Amino acid sequence: MEDIKVRCMSDILKMGPDTESNIDRVPVERFMRFERHARRFYKEKKFELSDVKFVEMLVLDSCFVIRIMLALYRKLPFLDLNIKAAVSDLLLLENQIPLFFIELVFYWLVPDGGRFSNISFHGLIRSTFMQLDLPWWINFDRLPINSDHLLHLYWQISEESIKKKIKEDHADPMQRMIKLLEKVRSGRSRGPSQKLIVNATELHQTAGISFKNVKIDHHNGDCVEFSKGIIWMPSLKIDSSQTTLLVNLVAFENSMFLFHRTISTYIKIMDDLIDSSKDVELLQKSGVVYNTLSSHTEAATFFNNIGNLCFIDYEDNPFSYLFENVNKYYKSCWNRHWANLRQNYFNSPWSVIAVLAGTTLLFLAGAQTYYTVFPKN
Structure with a gap:
């Protein structure tokens, strides 16, 4: 996936095909002031990277996430990936990266006057979440602004x-x-x-x-x-x-x-x-x-x-x-008796007809008995 992530960044930035030059050309400096805040979201030892390497990782992963979202938004062609599986992977608990950092990278990629400048970050998220077919209605007009990551955001609007x-x-x-x-x-x-x-x-x-x-x-x-x-x-x-x-x-x-x-x-x-x-x-x-x-x-x-x-x-x-x-x-x-009656006597049209016929015959037999015992004068 690392090679695909570099391709995604190249595709968005329209850089050359050389992998090393692509990484080198990422303006890590502009994101370094957010490094300490981003680290607060992690506690695993594997993230004990140098400051520069840590920010490079976040920029690369953010570009990958944004590239998938742009494909879902129909602004870029789809990758050679199972797009449904890719969307699912975006919301895996272990794949989450700080949402604020993705937004920073997004607005760096789409400055005013750029080719994607008519797209908002919330609009991009909305088009992504609309691919998910869970059985509850989502109010996309009220996206939270205090979400830690994409899964947290989707949980918030789902829970609400x-x-x-x-x-x-x-x-x-x-x-x-x-x-x-x-x-x-x-x-x-x-x-x-x-x-x-x-x-x-x-x-x-x-x-x-x-x-x-x-x-x-x-x-x-x-x-x-x-x-x-x-x-x-x-x-x-x-x-x-x-x-x-x-x-x-x-x-x-x-x-x-x-x-x-x-x-x-x-x-x-x-x-x-x-x-x-x-x-x-x-x-x-x-x-x-x-x-x-x-x-x-x-x-x-x-x-x-x-x-x-x-x-x-x-x-x-x-x-x-x-x-x-x-x-x-x-x-x-009462509900149990009625359910039993329907299961045993009204479970088909023929059963209904048989019950009605039997009830009618019983009524007629009762009427005949009554008039036999109490004949009219």
Whole structure:
């Protein structure tokens, strides 16, 4: 990849083909005053480079990131890379570099009057994130300005888009933190093995709960809702790139307070709903998931594994209302009896006809008996 990175920098700067001259011509001096601030983002020993080498590394990597973004923006041709995999790699936890440094390099590359001067840095990020097909609506008009890196930025706008409006009594982060510490001390803090709802097949067969696809827009930020026996969810595409991104988002979110782990809570919902290939098949028929992996079993295994990474607060999270309402509906005797009736007697048109015919005959037989016992005068 190092050779490709140099090619990317050459392509943007329109330098010659010689690798060494390209590196030498990078104006490292103009970025040296940001070196100390950039180092604060790192603590690994492998970054104990000289000041100049460290800045060269950041400039080279920033050019590579910008080159991919410009290709996605359709301003430059695509590289000889799998562009979908390249976008996924941009958001790997271990590949992150300070976002402020990428922005500095970008505006060095695109000065006023340059060939890319009509592109803003936020516009470039927007075109990149639009390649990602995760099931929540993103408000690109409100990109945060305090992000550490690209993954942090994508997590911020995703978390903001998913989370349910917090109740007034939970609005103060300090109060929520105190409550969390009290739960930890009292032993009420539980691990990721805790199931909050039963799987999709059990919900459907036992309580008649169904699943339907819904499109997310700016009028409704919730990506999972439950109403009148229906769980409404946007479609989640399951492929290698999406699973990689979800793992990295969950891993990054584990550095946050529990009540900020919105994506982990969403993944926990999917993990609870999916125990086996039958659950994936049911959700795919309902339009809730679109599995492109080799089998439904592989998709189920993915959610079972990633669910083990989802440490959340089971009482204070954006979807606590959902878990509560689904469980209440699932445990209702009336809903269970009605679901059993539909499963056994109304599962096909012929069954409905048979039940209606039987009910009609029973009514007629009862009427005949009545008039036999109590004949009209």
